[in-house]
Amino acid sequence: MAGLNRSLSDLSKEPPLSSDVSGLWEALCGEAMDASSKDPSLTRTMNSAVLYHASFAQALAQRIAFKLANHDLDQDELLSVVAQALISNPDIVDHAAADLAAIKERDPSNAEILTPFLYFKGFVALQGQRVAHWLWHHDRIHMARHVQSRISEVFGVDIHPAAKMGKSIMLDHGSGLVIGETAIVEDDVSILQNVTLGGTGKESGDRHPKVRRGALIGAGAKILGNIEIGMGAKVGAGSVVVGSVAPYTSVVGIPATPTGRRHSGLPGITMDQTLAEPEYII
Known part of the structure; x- marks a missing residue:
C-alpha cells in the first residue's frame, strides 16, 4: 500500500510542458462540479472519479483501474500498474488529454470533456491500450495481455498491446x-x-x-x-x-x-x- 500511495503522489505532479493537460484538468473539474450541483445524487461519482484527485493523471489512472479491475487483479493492484506506466511515460497522459479534446471537438452529440472521460468506452479503452503498450515494451507481456483481455471483455474493443496509436484519436462508440x-x-x-x-x-x-x-x-x-x-x-x-x-x-x-x-x-x-x-x- 505504501508503494501505491507513493505512485499516486507522484502522479499529482503534471509532466513538463503540460499546459494543455492542466487546462483540460481545470475544465474537467469545473464540469464535474457543475454536474454534481445540478444532480446531487451524482456527487459521490464526481468526487471519486474527478474531484478527489490532485491531477488529471491521478484521475485517469483511477478511471482505467476502476473499469478494468476484476477478481484476478483488483483495483489497487491494477492502479499501481497503471500509475507506474503513466509516471514512466508522461506522453500517455498528454495523449489522453488530446484524445478528450478531439472527442469534444468532433462528436456532435457531446459538447464537454466530462462525458467521454466517464462514459465513452472508446476513450477509456484507448487509454488502457496505451498502458498495455508500455507494459509490452517493458517485458511485461502477460500483464499487457491481461489488460488487453480486460479491455476486450469490458468494452468490446480489442487492440493489440503492440499496435502503435497516435494522439488526438477518436474511437467513436468503439464497439466491435x-x-x-x-x-x-x-x-x-x-x-x-x-x-x-x-x-x-x-x-x-x-x-x-x-x-x-x-x-x-x-x-x-x-x-x-x-x-x-x-x-x-x-x-x-x-x-x-x-x-x-x-x-x-x-x-x-x-x-x-x-x-x-x-x-x-x-x-x-x-x-x-x-x-x-x-x-x-x-
Missing part, C-alpha cells in the same frame, strides 16, 4: 473495434464502430494496416493486410479494403475502389463524411 499487432494509427484519426484493422490470413511479421494522419474510417469497414490508408483518406462504411488508399482519396465498396473527387483537408478532424461526386455518406 479490432486492431492488430503491427497496425499503426497516426494522429488526428477518427474510427467508427465495428472496424477491423486486420491481417489477411496466417502470415507473420508486419501484416496489418497503417492509417496515416487525419484519415476517417467509416462504420463497419474492414481494412486487411499490410497496406496504407493515406493521409486524409476516407474509407466508406462497410467497405472491404485490401489495397492501399492514396492520400486525400475516398474509397467505398467491396472491394473498395476510389470514388468522388480527390479532397483536401483532414476528414479525421472535420468529420466530413460526404463526397461531392457522387453523393455518398460514410
Whole structure:
C-alpha cells in the first residue's frame, strides 16, 4: 500500500510542458462540479472519479483501474500498474488529454470533456491500450495481455498491446473495434464502430494496416493486410479494403475502389463524411 500511495503522489505532479493537460484538468473539474450541483445524487461519482484527485493523471489512472479491475487483479493492484506506466511515460497522459479534446471537438452529440472521460468506452479503452503498450515494451507481456483481455471483455474493443496509436484519436462508440499487432494509427484519426484493422490470413511479421494522419474510417469497414490508408483518406462504411488508399482519396465498396473527387483537408478532424461526386455518406 505504501508503494501505491507513493505512485499516486507522484502522479499529482503534471509532466513538463503540460499546459494543455492542466487546462483540460481545470475544465474537467469545473464540469464535474457543475454536474454534481445540478444532480446531487451524482456527487459521490464526481468526487471519486474527478474531484478527489490532485491531477488529471491521478484521475485517469483511477478511471482505467476502476473499469478494468476484476477478481484476478483488483483495483489497487491494477492502479499501481497503471500509475507506474503513466509516471514512466508522461506522453500517455498528454495523449489522453488530446484524445478528450478531439472527442469534444468532433462528436456532435457531446459538447464537454466530462462525458467521454466517464462514459465513452472508446476513450477509456484507448487509454488502457496505451498502458498495455508500455507494459509490452517493458517485458511485461502477460500483464499487457491481461489488460488487453480486460479491455476486450469490458468494452468490446480489442487492440493489440503492440499496435502503435497516435494522439488526438477518436474511437467513436468503439464497439466491435479490432486492431492488430503491427497496425499503426497516426494522429488526428477518427474510427467508427465495428472496424477491423486486420491481417489477411496466417502470415507473420508486419501484416496489418497503417492509417496515416487525419484519415476517417467509416462504420463497419474492414481494412486487411499490410497496406496504407493515406493521409486524409476516407474509407466508406462497410467497405472491404485490401489495397492501399492514396492520400486525400475516398474509397467505398467491396472491394473498395476510389470514388468522388480527390479532397483536401483532414476528414479525421472535420468529420466530413460526404463526397461531392457522387453523393455518398460514410
